[in-house]
Amino acid sequence: MTTEQAAQTVQITINGTEVEVPAGELLIKAAEDAGTYIPRFCWHSRMKPVGMCRQCLVEVEGPRGTMLTTSCTMTVNDGMVVNTESDTVKKAQEGILEFLLINHPLDCPVCDRGGECPLQDQTMAYGPGESRFVEEKRHYEKPIPISELVMLDRERCILCARCTRFSDEISGDPLIEFKERGNNTQVLTFPDEPFRSYFSGNTVQICPVGALTAKPYRFRARPWDLEAVESTCPHCSVGCRISVESSQNQVLRFNGVDNDPTNQGWLCDKGRFGFEYINSTERLETPLIRGEDGELHEASWSEAIDAVADRLGGFKGDEVAGIGGSRNTNEEAYAFGKFLRSVVVTPHIDAQLGDGLAPEFIGGVYPRATIDDLERAKTILLWGPDLKEELPVLYLRVRRAAAELGANLIVIHPRNTGLDDVASHTVRYRPGTGADLIERLVAGTGELADVREALNVGPVVALVGRPGLAEDIRLPEAVAAFARDLPEAMVLPLVRRPNVFGALAMGLAPNLLPGPAEITDADARSRLEEAWGPLPETDGLDATGILEGLASAELGALVLLGADPVADHVDPVLAAEAIGEAGFVVAIDQFLNDSSRLADVVLPAEGFAESEGTVTNVEGRVQKVNRLIPGPGQSRPVWAILDDLARRMGGELGAPSAAALAKEILTLVPSFSAVGWDELDWGSGREGILIEPPLRYLPVAAGITQHAQSGFSLHLAHTLYSDGTLTGSVPAFAGLAPEASVHLNPGDAARLGINGGDLVRVTGDAAVELPAVIDDGLVEGTVYVPAGRREARALGSTLAVAVAKGTVRQLSLEGGGS
Amino acid sequence: MTSWTTDERVTRILGSYPDKRSAVMPLLYVASKEYGYTTSDAMRDVAQLTGLTGAQVQSVASFYTMYKRHGVGTYLVSVCTSISCMLRGGDDVLAAIEDESDTPDGETSDGGLFSVEHVECIGACGGAPAVQVNYELVEGVEPDQARAMCRWLRDGRPDVVLGDEMQELFGGQRSFDWGPKETEGALLPLPAFEPYGTAGEGR
Amino acid sequence: MTAILTSRMVAYPSDSNTIDRYRATGGYEALRKALAMTPEAVHQEVKLSEIRGRGGAFFPAGVMWGFLAPTQPRYLVINGDESEPGTFKDRQLLERDPHQLVEGIIISAYALDCAKAFVYIRGEYPKPARRVQQAVEEAYAAGLLGDDILGSGFSLDVTVHLGGGAYICGEETALLNSLEGKRGEPRIKPPFPAVEGLYAKPTIVNNVETISNVPWIITNGGAAYSAIGPEGSRGSRMFSLSGHIRNPGNYEIVMGMTWRELIYDIGGGIPGDRDLKMWIPGGASAPWFTPERLDDLVTHDDVAAAGSMLGSGAVVVMDDTTCAVKAAHRIVRFFAHESCGQCTPCREGTSWLERMLWRIEHGSGREMDLDLLLDVSDNISPGLRWPPAMTTICPLGPSAVSPITSIMAHFKDEVASHVTEGRCPLDH
Ligand SMILES: Cc1cc2nc3c(=O)[nH]c(=O)nc-3n(C[C@H](O)[C@H](O)[C@H](O)COP(=O)(O)O)c2cc1C
Ligand code: SF4
Ligand code: FES
Numbered sequence A: 001m002t003t004e005q006a007a008q009t010v011q012i013t014i015n016g017t018e019v020e021v022p023a024g025e026l027l028i029k030a031a032e033d034a035g036t037y038i039p040r041f042c043w044h045s046r047m048k049p050v051g052m053c054r055q056c057l058v059e060v061e062g063p064r065g066t067m068l069t070t071s072c073t074m075t076v077n078d079g080m081v082v083n084t085e086s087d088t089v090k091k092a093q094e095g096i097l098e099f100l101l102i103n104h105p106l107d108c109p110v111c112d113r114g115g116e117c118p119l120q121d122q123t124m125a126y127g128p129g130e131s132r133f134v135e136e137k138r139h140y141e142k143p144i145p146i147s148e149l150v151m152l153d154r155e156r157c158i159l160c161a162r163c164t165r166f167s168d169e170i171s172g173d174p175l176i177e178f179k180e181r182g183n184n185t186q187v188l189t190f191p192d193e194p195f196r197s198y199f200s201g202n203t204v205q206i207c208p209v210g211a212l213t214a215k216p217y218r219f220r221a222r223p224w225d226l227e228a229v230e231s232t233c234p235h236c237s238v239g240c241r242i243s244v245e246s247s248q249n250q251v252l253r254f255n256g257v258d259n260d261p262t263n264q265g266w267l268c269d270k271g272r273f274g275f276e277y278i279n280s281t282e283r284l285e286t287p288l289i290r291g292e293d294g295e296l297h298e299a300s301w302s303e304a305i306d307a308v309a310d311r312l313g314g315f316k317g318d319e320v321a322g323i324g325g326s327r328n329t330n331e332e333a334y335a336f337g338k339f340l341r342s343v344v345v346t347p348h349i350d351a352q353l354g355d356g357l358a359p360e361f362i363g364g365v366y367p368r369a370t371i372d373d374l375e376r377a378k379t380i381l382l383w384g385p386d387l388k389e390e391l392p393v394l395y396l397r398v399r400r401a402a403a404e405l406g407a408n409l410i411v412i413h414p415r416n417t418g419l420d421d422v423a424s425h426t427v428r429y430r431p432g433t434g435a436d437l438i439e440r441l442v443a444g445t446g447e448l449a450d451v452r453e454a455l456n457v458g459p460v461v462a463l464v465g466r467p468g469l470a471e472d473i474r475l476p477e478a479v480a481a482f483a484r485d486l487p488e489a490m491v492l493p494l495v496r497r498p499n500v501f502g503a504l505a506m507g508l509a510p511n512l513l514p515g516p517a518e519i520t521d522a523d524a525r526s527r528l529e530e531a532w533g534p535l536p537e538t539d540g541l542d543a544t545g546i547l548e549g550l551a552s553a554e555l556g557a558l559v560l561l562g563a564d565p566v567a568d569h570v571d572p573v574l575a576a577e578a579i580g581e582a583g584f585v586v587a588i589d590q591f592l593n594d595s596s597r598l599a600d601v602v603l604p605a606e607g608f609a610e611s612e613g614t615v616t617n618v619e620g621r622v623q624k625v626n627r628l629i630p631g632p633g634q635s636r637p638v639w640a641i642l643d644d645l646a647r648r649m650g651g652e653l654g655a656p657s658a659a660a661l662a663k664e665i666l667t668l669v670p671s672f673s674a675v676g677w678d679e680l681d682w683g684s685g686r687e688g689i690l691i692e693p694p695l696r697y698l699p700v701a702a703g704i705t706q707h708a709q710s711g712f713s714l715h716l717a718h719t720l721y722s723d724g725t726l727t728g729s730v731p732a733f734a735g736l737a738p739e740a741s742v743h744l745n746p747g748d749a750a751r752l753g754i755n756g757g758d759l760v761r762v763t764g765d766a767a768v769e770l771p772a773v774i775d776d777g778l779v780e781g782t783v784y785v786p787a788g789r790r791e792a793r794a795l796g797s798t799l800a801v802a803v804a805k806g807t808v809r810q811l812s813l814e815g816g817g818s
Numbered sequence B: 001m002t003s004w005t006t007d008e009r010v011t012r013i014l015g016s017y018p019d020k021r022s023a024v025m026p027l028l029y030v031a032s033k034e035y036g037y038t039t040s041d042a043m044r045d046v047a048q049l050t051g052l053t054g055a056q057v058q059s060v061a062s063f064y065t066m067y068k069r070h071g072v073g074t075y076l077v078s079v080c081t082s083i084s085c086m087l088r089g090g091d092d093v094l095a096a097i098e099d100e101s102d103t104p105d106g107e108t109s110d111g112g113l114f115s116v117e118h119v120e121c122i123g124a125c126g127g128a129p130a131v132q133v134n135y136e137l138v139e140g141v142e143p144d145q146a147r148a149m150c151r152w153l154r155d156g157r158p159d160v161v162l163g164d165e166m167q168e169l170f171g172g173q174r175s176f177d178w179g180p181k182e183t184e185g186a187l188l189p190l191p192a193f194e195p196y197g198t199a200g201e202g203r
Numbered sequence C: 001m002t003a004i005l006t007s008r009m010v011a012y013p014s015d016s017n018t019i020d021r022y023r024a025t026g027g028y029e030a031l032r033k034a035l036a037m038t039p040e041a042v043h044q045e046v047k048l049s050e051i052r053g054r055g056g057a058f059f060p061a062g063v064m065w066g067f068l069a070p071t072q073p074r075y076l077v078i079n080g081d082e083s084e085p086g087t088f089k090d091r092q093l094l095e096r097d098p099h100q101l102v103e104g105i106i107i108s109a110y111a112l113d114c115a116k117a118f119v120y121i122r123g124e125y126p127k128p129a130r131r132v133q134q135a136v137e138e139a140y141a142a143g144l145l146g147d148d149i150l151g152s153g154f155s156l157d158v159t160v161h162l163g164g165g166a167y168i169c170g171e172e173t174a175l176l177n178s179l180e181g182k183r184g185e186p187r188i189k190p191p192f193p194a195v196e197g198l199y200a201k202p203t204i205v206n207n208v209e210t211i212s213n214v215p216w217i218i219t220n221g222g223a224a225y226s227a228i229g230p231e232g233s234r235g236s237r238m239f240s241l242s243g244h245i246r247n248p249g250n251y252e253i254v255m256g257m258t259w260r261e262l263i264y265d266i267g268g269g270i271p272g273d274r275d276l277k278m279w280i281p282g283g284a285s286a287p288w289f290t291p292e293r294l295d296d297l298v299t300h301d302d303v304a305a306a307g308s309m310l311g312s313g314a315v316v317v318m319d320d321t322t323c324a325v326k327a328a329h330r331i332v333r334f335f336a337h338e339s340c341g342q343c344t345p346c347r348e349g350t351s352w353l354e355r356m357l358w359r360i361e362h363g364s365g366r367e368m369d370l371d372l373l374l375d376v377s378d379n380i381s382p383g384l385r386w387p388p389a390m391t392t393i394c395p396l397g398p399s400a401v402s403p404i405t406s407i408m409a410h411f412k413d414e415v416a417s418h419v420t421e422g423r424c425p426l427d428h
Helices: A003-008 A027-033 A087-102 A118-126 A162-170 A200-206 A269-279 A301-313 A330-344 A359-364 A371-375 A392-403 A434-443 A446-455 A475-483 A500-505 A522-532 A543-551 A572-581 A638-648 A658-668 A683-687 A746-752 A790-795 B008-015 B020-035 B040-050 B054-061 B083-087 B090-101 B143-156 B163-170 C007-011 C019-024 C029-036 C039-049 C061-066 C089-096 C098-112 C126-141 C172-179 C208-212 C214-220 C222-226 C259-266 C300-305 C324-338 C344-361 C369-380 C402-410 C412-421
Strands: A009-014 A017-022 A057-062 A065-070 A081-083 A150-152 A177-179 A186-188 A212-214 A227-232 A241-247 A250-256 A288-290 A296-298 A320-324 A379-383 A408-413 A425-428 A460-464 A489-493 A557-561 A584-589 A601-604 A613-616 A621-625 A712-717 A742-744 A759-763 A767-774 A782-786 A800-805 B075-080 B114-119 B131-133 B136-138 C075-080 C116-121 C157-162 C203-207 C236-243 C249-254 C276-280 C314-319
Touching: A009 A027, A017 A027, A027 A057, A057 A087, A065 A087, A087 A118, A087 C344, A087 C369, A150 A200, A162 A177, A162 A200, A162 A392, A177 B054, A200 A212, A200 A250, A200 A269, A227 A621, A250 A269, A269 A392, A288 A301, A301 A557, A301 A584, A301 A601, A301 A638, A320 A330, A320 A543, A330 A500, A330 A522, A330 A557, A330 A613, A330 A638, A330 A658, A359 A475, A359 A500, A371 A392, A371 A489, A379 A392, A379 A446, A379 A475, A392 A408, A408 A446, A425 A446, A434 A446, A434 A475, A460 A475, A475 A489, A500 A613, A522 A658, A543 A572, A572 A790, A584 A638, A613 A658, A712 A790, A742 A746, A742 A759, A746 A767, A746 A800, A759 A782, A767 A790, A782 A790, B008 B020, B008 B040, B020 B040, B020 B054, B020 C157, B040 B054, B075 B090, B075 B143, B083 B090, B083 C236, B083 C314, B083 C324, B090 B114, B090 B143, B114 B143, B131 B143, B136 B163, B136 C126, B143 B163, C019 C098, C019 C126, C029 C098, C029 C214, C039 C061, C039 C098, C039 C214, C039 C222, C061 C098, C061 C203, C075 C098, C075 C172, C075 C208, C089 C098, C089 C126, C089 C208, C089 C236, C098 C116, C098 C126, C098 C203, C098 C208, C098 C214, C116 C126, C116 C172, C126 C157, C172 C203, C203 C208, C208 C214, C214 C222, C236 C259, C249 C259, C259 C276, C259 C314, C324 C344, C324 C402, C324 C412, C344 C369, C344 C412, C369 C402, C369 C412, C402 C412
Parallel strands: A009 A081, A320 A557, A379 A408, A379 A460, A408 A425, A460 A489, A557 A584, A584 A601, A712 A782, A742 A767, B075 B114, C075 C116, C075 C203, C116 C157, C236 C314
Antiparallel strands: A009 A017, A057 A065, A057 A081, A150 A212, A177 A186, A227 A241, A241 A250, A288 A296, A288 A601, A613 A621, A712 A800, A742 A782, A759 A767, A759 A800, B075 B131, B131 B136, C236 C249, C276 C314
């Protein structure tokens, strides 16, 4: 051992055995890692110790004799002598257990936690046989809903404060707290202020008893009936590790898995409860073909494959385009790209929907940050989406870095964000004036002098993305170009959909080949052509170009893979028109959504938990997704569908399984050369394998759109819950999405004579009228419209909009009020 | 939110602490004055002033016994029944007051005139048994005197509750010499103390 | 009798609380003297005085001051939460001689290099708080508080903070949480307040009485103070006498007399010349004494050697008509009511004990309850020693055990006969 290592460890004696443990570690953790488990309830490795439950009492020899002390609050010292099993310790621990049980209802048979309850386990192991407590137990109203998702049973609560600490310390929305004191202490919300946190489900997971339960899971299964597999959350690009649990082929629960580099055990509620869509009765079970009558009819797989192959074969290769892949696995994305580039032979491929970032920037920005770099950052610059709404667990990581680890956080956004309360500086700017703001930051004078000074302390992690959908796609690159010069700077480009990075690495972009490599990269071309055959020579059209091409009939056919441009493209009106005009549209999907509903053929795909594969998160970490249940009806894996299609069209994907595709990727896609399929399920591979940014793209401050000085800027941004197809099929989320609305700064509202609730007319691509919300967190000259609302779709995403008081409808006279 | 939150006293209280969360307790008293007791609205106002959630303010308020969760009578009569007062007959004083005011321990009388509560030690053990009316103290109260005091409160309805006055009329043995006569007393069933004098605020 | 703290209020009953009287009797001269000294020298005098904390823990104040971490800002907090049943000495000091405290605060803050001090007064003490607030305002007006005090360059602000009704806020870290606008829950120590206290900054917490002694110590010198009283229990100290005693009240005495002198000579004995059954020597937390200890000395060390403590200086005397179970119940009820609730043994255990005692007192005790009382107590305070071993964060939980160990040690038969007779044997 080197001396450096020696300094980092200390020698302690646990129950007579000397062990070496990391210096500064809490005794409870050090002992556990050394093989001695000390019982505990309140301690949680991701939260500050509070030493309240007192279950972890042990004896430690000290200068004034042996002392009982809580091991969760005691840091190890060199030479420390600990006894965790003396008679005194046993009596104390059993005493605590008895105290915890005297007021506990012991209703294990009807409790969701029964079977996986630490209190129950402890009681079985060490608990008192018979109760010596003859007084009346504490009584509270049985489970009360404290939010749309969570129920609270105070009689079961052992007051360990895990939930309250999580909400306060970790998620930053302290909506559940202790109330009263002493023997009347209870956990509760405030009247009219429900536990409406995006992270509430974590409290259910970490509750050591069945006091907090999740409505989507309550009474659905007993723990011993559950089958589980570790996987990666399919909802956004953070790629949180999860345990997927099912019973009788129904997915019933996601739990967070503690993974150091990504989620550290936490999940957002969308990730946690979103699984309900998997079990939805709306899932596609058979192929559908549009008949003479204009309706979609069930068909056999062979009919459907024939129909698609025949129709696609009727177009020239470059009259066909493909959109999608960013919600699929790497293997599926690879198969999609190979199908389009080598079987159909078209360059028109895009995994993004005009709402993302430049592919070379996502795939290659350099130097690149990982999420875990936040742990070491001294300064964090966040100029991008409101992380709480779009990448929730990344929000938790940034929050931790700023609130717990002391990093200076600078948030630049048009509106207040979830992180403002832990930010050292917040700067609001009007969308479209970013270039100007960058210039002022470079100058670092006036009111930005402080910000500039804070930015001069490295390591700096810059999190950059589009704050809103109307913002210029090149703004993040300009920000990155500025940030790159800051001390020890690293940049993380932010995109929202789960596998954008992976899809781009597999070449699902008009200007990239798998690698990702530029189309003109001779090495990459020759390597691929050897395996795939001849490839298109030029860049293709991006999603917007494809839709325009379809609308103008320059393109003929569209293949959609798990994409819904009518709902998700930045210009939904164009998307609807394009799909309507297209000669032929085939959609490989799990649902009939706003786009697949308009397709000529719909092919039902297996989805999350039904087929295996790998995914790549926002930082380039490749992780495994695993199969637990069969897909519904005749649904099939995406790669198998594409393989059949290829074969029917005279080509070959060579894809007998996802694993086989992964092997091919490993040899053909250089950045994936170290991504061993099998390793991802074991050992350190479970933390994922980080791929190097393959392109080495050095951002430069390209010209970006500046907003015309008159009128308003549009800030169109996602909220965690919206009315998208997936979230729309999750009953638990009903009613959680904010209403379609227009937010106005109070000053602007006053000038326009608009009050909260008035209708406001916003004119962009087309005019929409929505109720006003007066929002003092919003910068002047800007209207904020939550994205993803049907009522707002026609607005499009042009930056400059006109705003006026809406038509005053006499609602009261219309009667009915419905 | 009512207008009290913009009062100068609020600014002063907020200004006397390095961190505005510290102002929660004094502000809860001011808010309780405005709303009569520590209502949800009172807590919501305080939450807004201190940047906390309602749950956080409720958590603090409910920890302490003097932020009342329910309406309180004009006269809050607190009878000490802790050890020293118990030894000197505090339980009998409580019984006498419950009876005379027709208000059971822990409740408020029908007309809202009295609230009666037994309390733990109020630091008047040398003058046991001791009683507080709106937190103004009377020491050495015998059951009959306690009854007389209830009648006096009911009949006289004093606007200001003065400890000295009650002590003279109904009190006995004191913990110590009270010193100069006080002219300040309680106007409400809340401790009559203003933390926002001239002292050190704004620093 | 040496009267350090109470001489002014005794001599001038009608206006000892005013700044004029205070100044007329030498007040704020100690401050002048201190400001002419270095802060270290002031600290040194306090150390020399050997004064020990009057809040209950009896820790040498000068030593504690030495632990104050060197970073700024740092705070001085005065503990005026006095809520230990039987204790009412701080109330007298606050009401009757607030300037003595204010002067002590200024001198102490000067020695400790604090620019901000807080006086935390329990919520049920509005009158003492008014008097202190008035004194603070008078001091500001006289240039004794605020910027550049008496031209010394030293500045200090003082805020008077009223509690909300919670005994546990007397525990110093609970007090700090409360002052931060949080629930009054004691913190895990270490870190001690001197290192991480108010707002996680270095903080000294001292009792009202401790700090009220500081002006005298500076005027007369630390050595003069340590010349008074026996070793380990220097200086004079306020004792609050209550219960079955003829002359209840506060007495400033020099430690070292016998309990017999304190109870019979100073306290005047038991009313009705009844027999002394037991007394609590130092507040509700302390294990009780019975008459065989009457000739023990009233010093910190002697009381500790006998398995109890002087604690907050509250002596509660009980005569032979007192039911031991009822008295114990009343005290355990107090602790159950005041438990902050964070520690399982205290939250669950104190109210379990309280309910058991109530049953026994009211004739529904079971045979097994006697052992159960002790076993549950043992799970809160293993070994049932004093000073207590604890399964809790702070000593409140273990304090609740004192009355139980006391009655089981001295009046076990009486407790048992409650069970066997199904009623209180003293009710005739
Ligand atoms: C449960 C409990 C209650 C306490 N109550 C008081 C109190 O009311 N007043 C007080 O000054 N100290 C009280 N203390 C002691 C304080 O924690 C602390 O030791 C004291 O304020 C330090 O000041 P001193 O050294 O000047 O005594 C209490 C301690 C405990 C454990
Ligand atoms: S012992 Fe009791 S009062 Fe002290 S911290 Fe624990 S629960 Fe709170
Ligand atoms: S786990 Fe240590 S006290 Fe709860």
